[in-house]
Amino acid sequence: MHKEFLMGNAAIAMGAVAAGVDLASGYPGTPSTEVLENTAKLRPEGVYVEWSVNEKAALEVAAGASYAGARCLVTMKQMGLNVASDPLMTLEYIGVKGGVVILVADDPGPISSQTEQDTRRYASFSKLPCFDPSSVKEAYEMAFEAFEFSEKYGTPVILRPTTRICHAYASIDVRDESEYVTHKPEGFIKDSKRFVIFPRLSFKNHGNIVKRNDELSEVFSNDPRNILTPPGKNSKKGIAAGGISYAHLMEALKDIPDDDKPSVLKISTPHPFPYSLSERFMRDRDEVLVLEELEPVIEDELLKTAGKYYLSTKVSGKHTGDVRAAGENSIDDVFSYVSKFIGIKPLEEPSDVLSDAPSLPVRPPVLCAGCPHRASFYAVKRAMKGKKTVFGGDIGCYTLGNAMPLDMVDSCLCMGAGITIPQGIGHIEPDTRCFGFVGDSTFFASGITGIVNAVYNQSEMTVIILDNSTTAMTGHQPHPGTGHTLMGDVVEKVDIEKVLRGVGVTHVETVDPLDLDKAIEAVKRADSKKGVKAIIFRSPCVALIRKGRALKIDENKCIRCKKCIKEIGCPALSVEDGRIVIDGSLCNGCSLCERICPTGAIKKEADHE
Amino acid sequence: MNKNIVLCGVGGQGTVLASKLIAAAAMKKGLGVMSAETIGMAQRGGSVFGNVRIGSDLFSPMIGKGQADIIIGFECGETVRMLPYLKKGGYVVSSVRSIMPTTAALGDTGYSAQPMTEYLKNNVAEGRLSLVDTLEAEKELKSSKVMNLVLLGAAVRTGVTGLSEDDIISALPDAVKPEFIELNTKAFFFTK
Structure with missing residues (x-):
């Protein structure tokens, strides 16, 4: 064993590698x-x-490897x-041979x-x-432990950490x-009675799974x-907690005298639930409080x-309104829930220092300075100005195209829906020009089926592929x-243009969005054609x-009209004492603002006289 | 005694490297460390924070309100935003620089550093506030990526982190590429 300072996700990867994982698959999120990056x-x-x-492909690939005896993450x-x-629900009925650990990270807040x-x-x-x-x-x-457990009981195991x-x-002990x-x-080893799902x-x-889970409840x-910790001698209360809320709880209990400490039940295996243990926890308690996030x-x-x-x-807990129903439990929340429940005054009244502070700016996340998505959105906006349009958005950095002043995302539901939502709107409102925006990674993850659906069902729409040749949002x-x-x-690259043509999209153009005039022309050209059209805006x-x-x-030359700021909202552009300024540490020199400035006041440094 | 350090700023400013350095320095001394930071969408220009906790009796990586021994602020408005986390008598080291978000540039509300730094002066205990002109440091050191070390230097010299200048300097090779060690060392001692 030795000590390392590890991110939770790196620690999980290291645990899996130490357990002899043979195959790891996943999709970023x-x-x-x-x-997976650390694995x-x-x-x-x-x-x-x-x-x-x-993720569906990832789990199925892992299931196959497990059938061959591999340990899979x-x-x-x-x-x-x-x-x-889909594979998850059925894989449990089939079971696994090599251990399968499905790491699913939850995101309270969100x-x-x-x-x-x-x-x-x-x-x-x-x-x-x-x-x-x-x-x-x-x-x-x-x-580390989950793989052996998975093999012992022949079932995939879900490992479910949350963002925090x-x-x-943390600096932790890890195996050499x-x-x-x-x-x-x-x-x-071929065995169709085992690996082919049939009603029988x-x-x-x-039946076997239900029986096994009853057994696991006892095991857990x-x-x-x-962990069940007995109460102090003055306490008739208990607190149950799981996940990061347990860590916050342990911090809160530090300040409470031992005799007043409630009994604590830490739940590390929420399913199958350890009922014998929870019975022992509740048996002599008048009241218990539950601290957990999400459901x-x-x-x-x-x-x-x-x-x-x-x-x-x-x-007491979420059902009784004692603990927040939505959002994450901050450490401050947990401190206040605990002190209220135990009936002690909080150590210090929450400070109210900001009541007289100057108003603080809101900082919604924005597309980076020089991001080619900004240019793509702007080109479509300019090309379609004055027309009845709908812009379907999707999951990725480009969801941020919704922010003012671009305001180019009318819907966002889930991966791939940027292409299918506009189809639905188009069937009800045929006079609406329908656009679906999708990133390159999302296109492969779940965009292609939606495009086939559009071609097959005779939709009228333009698909905009925002191809920056990476999965940017997740790193x-x-x-x-x-x-x-x-x-x-x-x-060999899977060629997006060939895929589009292959599924029957007849009009496909690849354009550099930072070449604004050409980009606008391309959008107008696509919009004038019938059927399903596509533009690939390609820029890294x-x-x-x-x-x-x-x-x-x-x-x-600058007349301070603020057109550059009002049209594209680049974070490198701001106003200082009434003057428009460019933050040189942020500006990437993409020149989109240069193309918008009506007086030619924005130039590359070398071009200034 | 546990030490609680809050870092804050705007996505992309380099708060992550500063918290890594503090952690590496504490680890080298054999101390326990926990930390947490913003990762994800907010990194695209949103408000970001880092919590670093040093000590032997740690359960949660998060720091509660009124619990921070020191706040290291990379943007003066963000420093103000995090003030409720400061312990009574805690220290604040902040850049005097402000970053205007696009939302403020679009509207006419405006946003500038001066009211923020004034507020810090009026609300942080006497002798506990250190305002650093990081822009000047960037110009002098001819690099836009030195702010984290400039602020970290000022923070360590308050003495409140329990770490010495040597502790940080000896941890530099763990977190920084060899070719940047000299620049970062200069930045670390900039306010001395």
Whole structure:
């Protein structure tokens, strides 16, 4: 063992590698992305890793490898599990041979997600065991242990950290390389009675799974990861917690005298729920409080415990309005819930220092200075000015095209819906010009089916592919269009233009969006054609290219009309004492503002006289 | 005694490197460290924070209100935003520089550094505030990427982090490429 300072996601990767993982697959999504990236970085000889095109593919690839006896790690964020839910629900009926750990990162807040869905609910829905770490250290250990557990019970295991575990860092003890498990897959042995799902097999295995989960409830009641701490002698109360809320709780309890401390139940395995343990926790308590984020999973289970064992213990939490129903539990929230529940005054009244502060600016995230997406959105906006339009948006950096002044995202639902939502609107409002914006990675993940749907069902629409040749939002992962893989291999690029033509899109143009006039012309040309048309706006992500020379404003020519700011909203442009200024440390020299300035006041430094 | 350090700024300013350096320096001394930071969409120009906790008795990586021994602010308005996290008598090291968000540039509300730095002067205890002209440092050192080390230097010299100048300098090679060590060392001592 030795100590390392690790991000939660890196710790999970290290735990999996130490457990002898043979194959790791996933699709990027905050806050899960760094798990697979770190697995790839640590990758011992013979271990296979891939960024799959989407989460469904990732899980199916892992299922296949598991049938061949391999230990597999699959990574995704919570909404990715929706995409992978089809194989997930059935894989539990089939079971696994090599251990399968499905890492699903939840995002209370949400901080970088569309929903606050709770993967613990998916665990009970799909009947899978679920491990829920409350610290970086525990995430490491759970990742290590989960493979053996998966093999012992023949089931995939969900490892479900949340953002504050994934993106927290801690100095923890980790195994030396000499202590790593070496695992050799047995290989795939044909057995159609085992690997081919049929109603008869489903029926038989359903019964077995229910029985096994009852058994696991007992196993988990004696699992040292589920901790029951007795109360102080003055306390008749208890607090149950899971995930990061448990860590916050332990901080809050530091200030409470031992005699007044409530009993604490830490739930590390929310499914199958350890009922014998929860019964022991609740038996002599008058009241228990539940601290958890997202869904009231533990709370529901304690209510069930009360019913099952005829207990009169009062259960407080989300259902009773004592704990917030939505959003993350901050450490301040937990301190105040605990002090209120135990009936002690908070150490210090929450400070109100900002009541007299000057008003602070709101800082919504924005497209980077020089981002080619800004130019793409602006070109479509200019080309379609005055026409009845709808702009379908999708998931990625370019969702930020919704911000003022661009205001170019009318809808955003989920991966791929940027292409299909406008189709629906078009069928109801045929006089609307329909546009679907999709990034290159999202195009491969779930855009292609929507385009086939449009071609087949005779939609009238223009698909705009924002091709910056990377998966930018999550930190620049490769995808089928980039020509390289997570293993480091250089491979044939899947050509977006050929895919579009292949599925029957007849009008396809590839344009550099930063060449504004040509870009606007291309949009007008596509819009004038019938059927499904596509424009590929191709220009690399600014974060991946050498910074160009910053532009400057000629004070003598600038008439301070603010057109540059009002039209494109670049973060490098701002106003200082009434003057328009360009922040040279942000400007990438993309020249979009230069093309907009009516007086020619914006130029490259070298072009100024 | 645990030390709680809050870093704050605007996405892209380099708060992450500063928290990594603090953590690496504390680890070298055999201390326990936990930290947390903003990753994801807010990194595109939104408000970002980092929490670093040093000590032996840590459960949560997050720092609560009124718990920070020091706030290191990369943008003066963001420093004001984080003031509720400061302990009574805690220290503040902040850039005097402001970054105008596009929303403010679009409207006529305006936003400037001066009211923010004034507010800090009036609300941080006497002798506990250090305002740093990071723009001057960037000009002098001819680099737009030195702000983190300039501020970190000023923060370490308050003495409140429990780390010495040597602790940070000896941790530099763990977090910075060899060719940038000289520049970052200069930046670290800029306010001395």
